[in-house]
Amino acid sequence: MLPPDDALLVAHLHDGFPLVEQPFSAVAQQLGWTESRVITRLQALLSQGVLTRFGPLFQIERAGGQFVLAAIAVPEERFDAVTAQVNALPEVAHNYRREHALNMWFVIAAESPALAQQAIDRIEATIGLPVLAFPKEHEYFVELRLTPLTQGGSHGAQTL
Amino acid sequence: MALKPFDRALIAATQSGLPLVSRPYEAIGAMLGVSGPQVQERLSQMLREGLVRRVGAVPNHYRLGYTANGMSVWDVPDEHVDAAALRIAALPGVSHCYRRPRRLPQWPYNLFAMLHGATRDDVQAQARDIEALLAPHCRQHNILYSTAILKKTGLRLRGD
Numbered sequence A: 001m002l003p004p005d006d007a008l009l010v011a012h013l014h015d016g017f018p019l020v021e022q023p024f025s026a027v028a029q030q031l032g033w034t035e036s037r038v039i040t041r042l043q044a045l046l047s048q049g050v051l052t053r054f055g056p057l058f059q060i061e062r063a064g065g066q067f068v069l070a071a072i073a074v075p076e077e078r079f080d081a082v083t084a085q086v087n088a089l090p091e092v093a094h095n096y097r098r099e100h101a102l103n104m105w106f107v108i109a110a111e112s113p114a115l116a117q118q119a120i121d122r123i124e125a126t127i128g129l130p131v132l133a134f135p136k137e138h139e140y141f142v143e144l145r146l147t148p149l150t151q152g153g154s155h156g157a158q159t160l
Numbered sequence B: 001m002a003l004k005p006f007d008r009a010l011i012a013a014t015q016s017g018l019p020l021v022s023r024p025y026e027a028i029g030a031m032l033g034v035s036g037p038q039v040q041e042r043l044s045q046m047l048r049e050g051l052v053r054r055v056g057a058v059p060n061h062y063r064l065g066y067t068a069n070g071m072s073v074w075d076v077p078d079e080h081v082d083a084a085a086l087r088i089a090a091l092p093g094v095s096h097c098y099r100r101p102r103r104l105p106q107w108p109y110n111l112f113a114m115l116h117g118a119t120r121d122d123v124q125a126q127a128r129d130i131e132a133l134l135a136p137h138c139r140q141h142n143i144l145y146s147t148a149i150l151k152k153t154g155l156r157l158r159g160d
Helices: A004-012 A023-031 A035-047 A076-087 A113-127 B005-014 B024-032 B036-049 B078-089 B120-134
Strands: A051-058 A066-072 A092-098 A104-110 A132-135 B052-059 B068-075 B094-099 B111-117 B140-152
Touching: A004 A023, A004 A035, A023 A035, A023 B024, A035 A051, A051 B005, A051 B036, A066 A113, A076 A092, A076 A104, A076 A113, A076 B140, A104 A113, A104 B140, A113 A132, B005 B024, B005 B036, B024 B036, B036 B052, B068 B120, B078 B094, B078 B111, B078 B120, B111 B120, B120 B140
Parallel strands: none
Antiparallel strands: A051 B052, A066 A104, A066 A132, A092 A104, A092 B140, B068 B111, B068 B140, B094 B111
């Protein structure tokens, strides 16, 4: 759970970060903070791992790229080694361990479908296990942001 | 359809995050040999074109208090999947909803909806809402909970 001020900042910075000369100053004015406080708290949230990134999120499929969800059934005794081998590829954007026989689920992000396939082929060749690929056939529009849960005031996910 | 050289350079310069300085777009422009306003203008265009999905913070769900994160997967007859998915995408708690190919015999599911809650009970309640909405068209379903984030860097262009 985040302190209320951090929760406010995280919720405020989900999207719509201003494309103006001094965007942190614009955010500070909206929150009634100073610019240096916005920057300092944001640095802290990133270094603590509350936020994994701050900036533009690119939808590379709009420029000929592809995101592919993929899964592997990794033997338990090899899990850490395979994690390191899979994560070593820059095309692996996210990777999650999940409770299922297919226990590793990751997303390949590449500049073209051919490069995405190459990355999958390289993983299979490196680890010697089959990779099941689940390319997206259709994405249904979801406008959801996860509001930080705060102590004493959990309001959960909100659809905006 | 492929990335233009300037867009590729702009993505490479910002994909790991904006610099946390008072004038971040000017700082990026200095790296690319253009002005801050030119960076702002191109990012604004990319946002309108959909090549930028949003500009903002990417949270670690767990650190926001969402410790139950489940990939719910559903086997829905092809002729019903699109209509059902549009209604699922509108439910609270659903952050992404995709149609993907089945991989028989290992994987009979063609509809994926990511669910997030403070507890697994919350996620199971969300899944029951989806089940009610799909009935009688859901043949089988499952929820694959994540137990570890193994990587979460997002898109990384190769060779930069």
